[in-house]
Amino acid sequence: MKIEKLRIPEVLLITPKVFGDSRGFFMESWNQRQFAEAGLQLDFVQDNHSRSQQGVLRGLHYQIHQPQGKLVRVVSGAVFDVAVDLRRSSPTFGQWVGATLSAENHQMLWVPPGFAHGFYVQSDMADFLYKTTEFYAPEAERCIIWNDPDIAVAWPMAAGSMPQLAAKDAAGCAFNKADTYS
Numbered sequence: 001m002k003i004e005k006l007r008i009p010e011v012l013l014i015t016p017k018v019f020g021d022s023r024g025f026f027m028e029s030w031n032q033r034q035f036a037e038a039g040l041q042l043d044f045v046q047d048n049h050s051r052s053q054q055g056v057l058r059g060l061h062y063q064i065h066q067p068q069g070k071l072v073r074v075v076s077g078a079v080f081d082v083a084v085d086l087r088r089s090s091p092t093f094g095q096w097v098g099a100t101l102s103a104e105n106h107q108m109l110w111v112p113p114g115f116a117h118g119f120y121v122q123s124d125m126a127d128f129l130y131k132t133t134e135f136y137a138p139e140a141e142r143c144i145i146w147n148d149p150d151i152a153v154a155w156p157m158a159a160g161s162m163p164q165l166a167a168k169d170a171a172g173c174a175f176n177k178a179d180t181y182s
């Protein structure tokens with residue numbers, strides 16, 4: 001398992017070792033010891049699975065209380081996955097990083113607590129799996145609008161095209177009015 005820091009160094013891109021053979025493949029999708037060696041002692045409490053069709057965008061989501069760390073991956077299809085730093089004390093506050101996660105590249109992203117998270121589905125369909133370090137807390141849920149001009153995520157979609165959004169995501173908050181972390 002290779003664990004790399006991205007431009008925002010707390011966000012990690014994980015490339016598992018994939019053992020292919022005539023039956024298919026095997027990989028470890030989570031290894032507590034290797035994350036501990038990389039400085040992250042994580043206790044996951046929830047595993048989630050969502051399926052989305054092409055053009056769906058979910059995000060940019062976070063929980064202002066009980067902030068969740070998320071270890072995210074794709075087991076069918078491909079998405080562009082994004083983490084936005086919402087920690088006011090951080091030198092990268094308001095910045096984003098992204099990576100393409102797919103069933104083909106098997107890569108995972110570690111999105112730490114203190115970040116908003118979202119993804120855009122590029123394949124016909126995508127199955128998205130993630131582990132979280134805190135339970136779902138709907139009253140603490142917040143959403144920043146996906147196309148906020150200050151954050152300016154470079155979503156891989158044609159200029160002027162609109163993603164498919166949940167009503168709550170279409171009504172997401174502007175970054176400059178959003179609740180953030182200290």
Ligand SMILES: Cc1cn([C@H]2C[C@H](O)[C@@H](COP(=O)(O)OP(=O)(O)O[C@H]3O[C@@H](C)C(=O)[C@@H](O)[C@H]3O)O2)c(=O)[nH]c1=O
Nearest residue numbers: 048050058059060061062068070117118119135136166
């Ligand atoms: C996230 C979540 C939702 N739900 C329920 C609430 C709702 O009725 C239904 C669909 O929820 P949502 O529309 O919020 O699902 P979704 O838009 O997929 O929300 C997720 O988006 C990605 C980007 C994240 O980062 C996640 O943390 C989470 O916010 O599932 C749970 O029961 N537990 C959960 O942990």
